[in-house]
Amino acid sequence: MWFRCVHRNRGHRPANPYSTQVKIANWICVSYGRSMSHSDRELEDIKRFPLTLVLAGLGYVENKRKSSRHSSFMVNPNSNSKLVVSLNTNGHWRFFPIGSTGRGGTVIDALALIMGFSIGQCRQYMRPLLSGSIPPARRPDPCSYSLQLVPVESDIAEVQRLFYQSVKPLENGNHAYLNSHRKISAALLAKPTFRGAVLTDHRKNAVFPHRDRDGQIVGAELRNVAFQGQIKGGRKTLWYSQGFGREEERRSLLVAESGIDACSYAALFYCPNTCYMSTGGTLSPLQKDLISSAIKKLPSAAGGMVTVATDHDDAGDDIAAQIEAIFESCNRGDLHFKVHQPDTPGWDWNDHLVHTVDPSPTPKLDLD
Template sequence: MDAELEHFKTAINLTEYMAFEGYVIDRHESCKNSIVMRHKASDDKLIVTRDRDQHWVYFSVRDESDNGSIIDFIQHRQGSSLGHVRCHLRQWMGNVPMTHYVSDVQPITKDIAAVVQALNKMPITATSPYLIKARLLSPATLGHPRFFGRIRQDTYANAVFPHFDQSGVTGYEIKNRKFTGFSSAGTKSLWVSHCKKSDKGLVIAESAIDALSHFECRPSEDRRYLSTGGKLNPNQKSLIQAAIKKMPKGALLIAAYDNDKEGEGYYQQLKELNEGWCSISWDKPPVHDMDWNEMLQSVKSIGQLP
């Protein structure tokens, strides 16, 4: 292995180099383990991360053959020889300070890299046919800034909901009529909305669709939303506790669970995880066995909240 090339791959911050080449960070779509970079003068969209060997690596959302290290990035765009790349990077290292880049990203595994790559090829949507026609969610809700980038659509017109932990993307839920799936290479963590420092409430639902439905039935501009995608696993419990502790002490914690025995069980779990940090309530739909999306559909059929 060439020690100098290896040094380039690990020592040069690829987001910094891309900033030098005219790329800017899309902060709405980026997270701790994957940075979305867009070129100012073209539609080039790249995802930057670090692999388990600490190499800075990238892949293109537009071109599957365009991926690799900083060496590949330069050669793909300039057609340069390896010798030219060496000379260029020797001169560049440390001599071009930039401001619009990230200092570091969390390393990700090969499987999660595939998840991130697949997810970033899916367009963000506010017009999902399934969510609008079958679930009666409005485009205004799906396109609300609180949920920007948290709802995507794959090539089969499935609604896709990315999951995150403290490091970034871990996988994604897939929903459509009579179908629920999860990315095979991913891990279930939490679907989360965007957060604001001024938020006074946290809404937790069993599904992303229920969380969105609760927002539409109970509009609020100072609440953040998350869902577990079903039954809690041990990792999700710690993530929920961390999300609760990020709220101001005494803030409102709303359990938007189904009005049934299972929903009551989830509520009791949430009370234990809360540990008295927030003021907690179970905001259940008024009809037994109803969930929040069924509530939304009922509201739209009669034209008012009960």
């Protein structure tokens, strides 16, 4: 019930500030305001409390392999419930569920989802945690969760929710559009180099996830028959093969204009120690910085190579020239560099692959 501190003055006479009615009304307003202030502070404290610790106390365990500095992938071994937890830049911890279309939410929403708690029950459950009065013997194993995460901007958190809730791995490299229309074989996509790097979604698009320098998903290239797009709200960084954290296995880099072109080049000239990369089109300053970082991280090894496999057109020439300048600025004299384009003007590497597999293919319907 809301109280208004407005008092009717009959006959336009000024209210007596010492009257009993005015004193009671003011007391109600002040007391109610204090109560709301305390309540709001408690809710804010709950939203800022590490959700990973709360979930660990409910039996969830972090999957270290699927987690990063920015997000924690937590699984309940009993129910097989999977949640991805992140920390927003406003200090609020958030989650979203895997395997459903729910939007997730804050610590309060997590307790409502898992335990069926009302807001009042959430407050009661969280008060011992907020006060630090949980006995050490009842605290979860510190190895089962991450207490700190690097904050994620809210738009990227939404991209990750859309990605994890709609994207799934290919089954043995099978994808109708890539295998049949683009002539990229299931055998190639099932190799460790591409496993987990080329995915699909609920619309059966081919999905090429873009990651930042820490490996977190920030966007994705989406491709299908007569369709070319990106995940809603995503950022364009780099797509690359060989799962994040396997830099030590890389000996060479291959940079193409799209994920399909990179896979097509691999189908023609496969090398297991090459990291195949895509810019998703023209280069941004961020992408240039990421490419430079990838070149600098390559180990010194005999035969190390940076290959630029762009389209045989003016745009491809421009991208190749920019990457060559990046390579020269890295001072990697121990590596080789080459630009490799299809012989036929106007072709990309998928055109070359398709005509190699089938000399008389049906015309492509893609928006290349």
